[in-house]
Amino acid sequence: MNLGDRVWPEVRAATLLVPLGALEQHGPHLPLDTDARVAAAVARRAAASGDALLVAPPLAYGASGEHEGFPGTLSIGHEALRAVLVELGRSACRWASRLVFVNGHGGNLPTVPDAVAQLRHEGRDAAWWPCVPAGGDAHAGRTETSILLALDPGSVRMDAAEPGATAPLAELLPALRAGGVAAVSPNGVLGDPTGANAPEGERLLAEMTAALRTCLARWRADPTGRLT
Secondary structure, three states: OEHHHOOHHHOOOOEEEEEEOOEOOEOEOEOOOHHHHHHHHHHHHHHOOOOOEEEOOOEOOEOOHHHOOOOOOEEOHHHHHHHHHHHHHHHHOOOOOEEEEEEOOHHHOOHHHHHHHHHHHOOOOEEEEEOOOOOOOOEOOHHHHHHHHHHOHHHOOHHHOOOOEOOOHHHHHHHHHHHOHHHOOOOOOEOOHHHOOHHHHHHHHHHHHHHHHHHHHHOOEOOOOEEO
């Protein structure tokens, strides 16, 4: 299942899942690599259902310019991200029959579908899938905190969890686009993580895993290359 654990004679034509994340602030209570952790966990759970599914090590660096106002954030920007995804995809498709980027960071859009479009234009069977729970809050709030409590409770500092900007994202976007997350939330949180709990996180993980499994089995992409 995990590509990094294999030796080359064991690697056969398969569907390769590549989790995408970011290294960016997630409030005072969640680890910087939250997005990569979630995408990798969902990909691994989905891949456990089939022998022809392999999961690559996650790409933990993405486009996180909106979080540059906080220490610890490492962003490679959209241009570099696109180049990495295209070259990685070209390499993977030399032996993998199919490739799907499991994207756990919203800031990586629209670069992910743009890179996938290039790969598909070149004749490669590539796609992407958004690793986002239905109805979740924006950033480092109840949703992500619940998921991390289910995945790795030791990495969550609930004693430091506190509400951030709780206004609807649509109201925050103008200021956020102008000055980044720090302009609307001094602690980096968009939402309220204080009610987070592990059972809710496990439910969200199960829902995302089931959705990804369905999309992988159906393998039907929309015009952007997104699995539906």
